[in-house]
Amino acid sequence: MKIVQSIERAFDILEEISKSPAGISDLSRSTGLPTSTVARLLYSLEKMDVIEREEGKSIYRIGPSVVTLASSVNPTQRLLTAAQPHLRGLVEMLGEAAGLAIPAGYDVHYIGEIDSPHPVQIRDWTGTSLPIHIVPSGIVFLAHWPDDAVEAFLRHPLDRFTAQTVISPTVIRQRVVEAKEKGHVWLFEEFSEGINSIAAPVFNHTGLLLGALHSHGPSYRFPSEEMEDVIAQRVMQTASAISEALGFVPNRDSK
Amino acid sequence: MKIVQSIERAFDILEEISKSPAGISDLSRSTGLPTSTVARLLYSLEKMDVIEREEGKSIYRIGPSVVTLASSVNPTQRLLTAAQPHLRGLVEMLGEAAGLAIPAGYDVHYIGEIDSPHPVQIRDWTGTSLPIHIVPSGIVFLAHWPDDAVEAFLRHPLDRFTAQTVISPTVIRQRVVEAKEKGHVWLFEEFSEGINSIAAPVFNHTGLLLGALHSHGPSYRFPSEEMEDVIAQRVMQTASAISEALGFVPNRDSK
DNA sequence: TTTGCACTTCCCATATCGTGGCAAGTATCA
């Protein structure tokens, strides 16, 4: 098949513009196209909101709508986009950071987070991976694995990160069972001294486990005494809301 | 002028795909175009690396190259992109957060930051604005304003944020002079208790002040005793490196 | 396996639509 000429040219122009904003004649030179043709293509791109022009001047640059397009590049982005408002709401409610993680082998990979408004806060783990057994999101993932996969995982030696880190297969098995029952997991200072965190599962439209929502804060203030259960409720509600935003339909029966 | 038909159609299709990946006939239905036309447009977009297809299947989705396009949306992004590696280097060297801010009227607007590796850290101010007189980046901006603009600013009432916040026009004038001499500004707990920070100017290729580079950390560890001057040197060096990455040519004479 | 349905790919005649030369209009600079 043959590439549609005007589309090929339009994207050649876009590429030039993305390197640096330019006017019609600049582009005419760099692409080798007649100015009238470049003008027409630019006009079309502008009307489609792909590019915008410098106020007054006729210098064109990539427009913000491209960012929207780009946000859908992969499922992770999709998840993040869908979750964004819910994360905000949760952070506002709890006053602590909330974020998302996805499973990556025997690791938990952090894909996004909204930080707490507190000046003193936990660092943002976005982009990093942590072992599955030291973070609550990891336990949540284990709770959705087939039993034999969990057993295979538990046969591996597990690292200790703090004095509190649980590496006993027996205790981890218990936690997994508990996670299935309660729908969330709390972990206290097992990854890092001074940090507590909670997580709950997020599902996609087919009901498959997609990732986990977590919230964490400095242990001196999070969770405050009697709030432990209330926070858990909020986090699970938010996780469900995100799942539903992704098309997941909860069924009224079941635990 | 008239919009080029194939471009209009191509972006209609892209918009559909960005909502959710789809195949030829799905798109044919949602756009009302004949399948052969949709197929040809998709083929063109695929060849231009704008979309990619699900391995084997013929489900199309937005490709990664769009992310590249999107990264050039505006000058701020350009600054951020150029500064990225330098920010990383600085954070690695200092062990504290570093970021960029641009002037916005009588406010300093934070546009990006790389956080410190410490678990206990300062929150990320990206996206927020702070008054010009309480942050070192603000004083840096003042140092590059015409004198009468500075005087006009000082006639406005200035808010106090902490016990340490300086709101005296006289002291601020002194600081501006000092900023011009030294090329950087230190401020101690003037915006928030427990936070110290330093800033230095970043210039664009025409030598115009573009923004400021800053670094900040908890006051109990930043800056450590005798490191104050060394840190200042590093920050200024990094700011210069960013300016040069943007095409700024420093002249060896000057002050 | 066969049958049927739904989707994608290919082909080709048609005329629509993009094209580019040119000229008029406008901004920039000395």
Place this chain on the structure above:
DNA sequence: TGATACTTGCCACGATATGGGAAGTGCAAA
């Protein structure tokens, strides 16, 4: 003020995008 550089508008031409339809492919049910 004149000269230069760039943008916008116009329009006849024909190259090129178009879309109907047929052939090919894949999947699932019978």
